[in-house]
Amino acid sequence: xxxxxxxxxxxxxxxxxxxxxxxxxxxxxxxxxxxxxxxxxxxxxxxxxxxxxxxxxxxxxxxxxxxxxxxxxxxxxxxxxxxxxxxxxxxxxxxxxxxxxxxxxxxxx
Amino acid sequence: xxxxxxxxxxxxxxxxxxxxxxxxxxxxxxxxxxxxxxxxxxxxxxxxxxxxxxxxxxxxxxxxxxxxxxxxxxxxxxxxxxxxxxxxxxxxxxxxxxxxxxxxxxxxxxxxxxxxxxxxxxxxxxxxxxxxxxxxxxxxxxxxxxxxxxxxxxxxxxxxxxxxxxxxxxxxxxxxxxxxxxxxxxxxxxxxxxxxxxxxxxxxxxxxxxxxxxxxxxxxxxxxxxxxxxxxxxxxxxxxxxxxxxxxxxxxxxxxxxxxxxxxxxxxxxxxxxxxxxxxxxxxxxxxxxx
Numbered sequence: 001x002x003x004x005x006x007x008x009x010x011x012x013x014x015x016x017x018x019x020x021x022x023x024x025x026x027x028x029x030x031x032x033x034x035x036x037x038x039x040x041x042x043x044x045x046x047x048x049x050x051x052x053x054x055x056x057x058x059x060x061x062x063x064x065x066x067x068x069x070x071x072x073x074x075x076x077x078x079x080x081x082x083x084x085x086x087x088x089x090x091x092x093x094x095x096x097x098x099x100x101x102x103x104x105x106x107x108x109x
Numbered sequence: 110x111x112x113x114x115x116x117x118x119x120x121x122x123x124x125x126x127x128x129x130x131x132x133x134x135x136x137x138x139x140x141x142x143x144x145x146x147x148x149x150x151x152x153x154x155x156x157x158x159x160x161x162x163x164x165x166x167x168x169x170x171x172x173x174x175x176x177x178x179x180x181x182x183x184x185x186x187x188x189x190x191x192x193x194x195x196x197x198x199x200x201x202x203x204x205x206x207x208x209x210x211x212x213x214x215x216x217x218x219x220x221x222x223x224x225x226x227x228x229x230x231x232x233x234x235x236x237x238x239x240x241x242x243x244x245x246x247x248x249x250x251x252x253x254x255x256x257x258x259x260x261x262x263x264x265x266x267x268x269x270x271x272x273x274x275x276x277x278x279x280x281x282x283x284x285x286x287x288x289x290x291x292x293x294x295x296x297x298x299x300x301x302x303x304x305x306x307x308x309x310x311x312x313x314x315x316x317x318x319x320x321x322x323x324x325x326x327x328x329x330x331x332x333x334x335x336x337x338x339x340x341x342x343x344x345x346x347x348x349x350x351x352x353x354x355x356x357x358x359x360x361x362x363x364x365x366x367x368x369x370x371x372x373x374x375x376x377x378x379x380x381x382x383x384x385x386x387x388x389x390x391x392x393x394x395x396x397x398x399x400x
Contacts, residue, residue: 018266018295022259046167046229046254047287069323071290087324089295 003029003100004057004083005093006067010038016088016096020070021053027093028060031101050074057083066096069108078109085109111269112397113262115144115296117281117289117320119312123302124332127365127375128386129280130154133239134376135390140272141237142265142279143244144258144292146230151280153372157235157242165245167229167256169209171202177221184213184222205250232260234268241268255291258282262291275398285315293320298397299327300356305340313344317353326396327353330389334358357389 006023007014017023029036054077066088085108088096143151185193192206232245243265282288303313362382
């Protein structure tokens with residue numbers, strides 16, 4: 001299963017970013033292989049970033065998103081794309097993944 | 110740990126900036142972020158000295174190369190924004206109407222059109238008497254932009270971390286849309302300013318929903334509560350029903366007008382309004398800084 005994390009840095013040691021759609025990086029983590037891919041997030045539009053970021057998740061066949069809480073438009077797009085959202089505020093990527101595996105992360109939708 | 114406090118209101122003109130400037134005065138050290146980039150005015154009171162200015166490219170616009178144009182008119186037909194006109198025997202693009210959607214570029218048979226980056230605004234890092242301030246100015250005719258606000262907040266957080274300043278005070282954008290959302294997201298606490306009018310209560314409800322969406326703790330301030338006690342009661346009832354905390358009720362006070370005319374913070378004056386604001390700030394500080 002693919003898990004997307006919105007992060008400040010392109011590594012598992014990074015913090016989860018303060019914002020979802022305007023996070024500097026997205027990590028797409030595959031839990032079976034324990035490998036991840038880095039996507040540099042080019043937040044180059046002044047509005048409508050939410051749906052654009054969700055499109056990145058869809059294109060990468062992501063099932064779960066761990067990030068700061070997405071805005072209203074992003075949330076709607078995530079819901080209709082059946083991507084589960086988990087609250088990763090204040091966590092490191094490695095911590096967030098650990099908590100997610102143990103079922104300790106709070107589901108937002 | 111860095112704390113970000115956002116002051117917002119669903120409705121404009123409720124007293125966000127007056128309150129933000131007061132909080133600025135009441136902190137020992139803080140970074141201010143003016144996120145009302147459409148019509149900023151916190152600078153009028155805080156008088157920042159600009160240290161760094163950055164250009165913000167937030168959109169694209171079409172330009173037309175007349176030498177390649179065969180005047181077929183397809184671009185005008187496909188433009189949904191009515192941004193292409195024909196005048197004096199040639200087509201031209203109305204830059205304030207163009208949304209940069211790319212339809213004309215895709216359909217032009219002679220590749221006479223292309224999209225270029227468009228300057229949407231500027232953002233600044235400045236210095237004020239009480240510490241750094243991040244602010245911005247949107248170009249006239251540009252769309253409301255969460256992106257520019259994101260830059261202002263990034264700049265504020267960066268300088269706060271660099272100088273080890275524990276608090277960022279955000280003067281939020283009005284409304285409930287993209288700019289307001291961008292002002293409150295990932296804040297640690299949100300202060301909502303409500304005014305006792307019909308539209309005041311209506312817009313309060315809408316911004317409460319927006320903040321609830323992000324699951325950020327919030328408190329309500331009723332400004333000029335005594336100009337309409339009937340509406341104030343309704344706001345209080347609404348807050349009680351939803352278990353929303355009322356941080357304080359600021360009375361109508363002519364001194365606020367005097368202070369604004371002098372471009373000074375109300376906190377320079379001893380008056381009922383400044384007295385109440387001081388109490389409100391103490392409550393917020395207790396909540397936010399000691400958690």
